[in-house]
Amino acid sequence: MTELKILLRDSFRSSKKQACLLEISAAIGTANCAGAPRLKYMFGRPPPVIAAKDLTVPLPTDSVTSILARFADAGFSPQEAVALLSSHTIAAADKIDTRIPGTPFDTTVDVFDSQVFLEVLLKGTMFPGQGNISHTGEVLSPIAGEMRLQSDFAVSQDPRTACFWQDMINNQNSMTSQFKAAMAKLQVLGQKNLVDCSDVVPVPKPFAGPIKYPATFSQKDVQQACKQHPFPKLATVSGPAPTVAPVPGS
Numbered sequence: 586m587t588e589l590k591i592l593l594r595d596s597f598r599s600s601k602k603q604a605c606l607l608e609i610s611a612a613i614g615t616a617n618c619a620g621a622p623r624l625k626y627m628f629g630r631p632p633p634v635i636a637a638k639d640l641t642v643p644l645p646t647d648s649v650t651s652i653l654a655r656f657a658d659a660g661f662s663p664q665e666a667v668a669l670l671s672s673h674t675i676a677a678a679d680k681i682d683t684r685i686p687g688t689p690f691d692t693t694v695d696v697f698d699s700q701v702f703l704e705v706l707l708k709g710t711m712f713p714g715q716g717n718i719s720h721t722g723e724v725l726s727p728i729a730g731e732m733r734l735q736s737d738f739a740v741s742q743d744p745r746t747a748c749f750w751q752d753m754i755n756n757q758n759s760m761t762s763q764f765k766a767a768m769a770k771l772q773v774l775g776q777k778n779l780v781d782c783s784d785v786v787p788v789p790k791p792f793a794g795p796i797k798y799p800a801t802f803s804q805k806d807v808q809q810a811c812k813q814h815p816f817p818k819l820a821t822v823s824g825p826a827p828t829v830a831p832v833p834g835s
């Protein structure tokens with residue numbers, strides 16, 4: 586913990602504070618979620634000099650061709666792009682529908698599990714928020730209070746990525762090791778002299794698994810786009826259909 590305090594103090598004093606803090610927050614924040622891999626923390630990333638130009642960061646309304654092209658520009662394969670999207674297992678939206686900040690992308694937003702890969706494949710019937718109104722960047726969601734990103738759904742259905750997506754389901758070790766490897770690549774992108782300070786990153790709690798269909802759902806609700814691989818057999822949580830609570834503090 587002392588090392589962490591020194592690191593944070595030095596980050597604040599340095600002109601590099603913004604970029605360094607973002608990176609260490611990502612590594613430590615992820616480690617707070619059970620099931621997460623222990624990410625690396627590479628110290629010394631300088632602050633950005635300009636904002637990313639328009640159309641260089643993928644939008645949820647982009648086509649899969651455009652999304653994969655942006656990842657390829659940065660040296661990431663379609664499989665690595667899907668691996669990075671594992672991050673959406675612990676993510677929520679504030680900006681898609683600003684009236685419902687903190688709307689999670691799966692039913693287990695505090696656990697780094699493969700639930701998001703399953704739930705994005707479940708047929709949607711509603712939009713979260715008041716009035717069942719659609720907002721740019723989302724598609725119909727299967728679960729009350731949950732947001733299904735248009736881009737996640739598109740990637741889950743595209744022939745170039747559908748099997749990578751499906752293969753993540755209930756495959757915790759593969760998902761976390763692919764995510765860790767892709768993140769390690771992302772963390773040093775465009776940098777040469779970063780210092781490996783990964784020792785300060787806590788060891789995350791394990792995830793017991795297996796994952797399950799949310800209550801009332803089963804394989805009949807799956808929009809399976811990868812027909813070449815068998816769909817994993819999963820149990821269903823008992824009880825009534827869930828309503829997902831927003832992430833507090835968003």
Ligand code: HEM
Nearest residue numbers: 643644645652669670672673676677678679680681722736
């Ligand atoms: C196809 C590429 C991607 C698209 C289109 C995309 C889109 C989005 C959108 C629209 C949100 C919700 C933002 C809001 O309304 O506040 C979001 C949240 C998030 N995304 Fe992605 N994303 C992509 C890739 C990634 C990658 C590669 C990572 C990390 C490795 C990532 C990590 C996150 C996280 C952590 C959040 C939650 C932020 C928060 O809770 O404030 N995303 N993403």
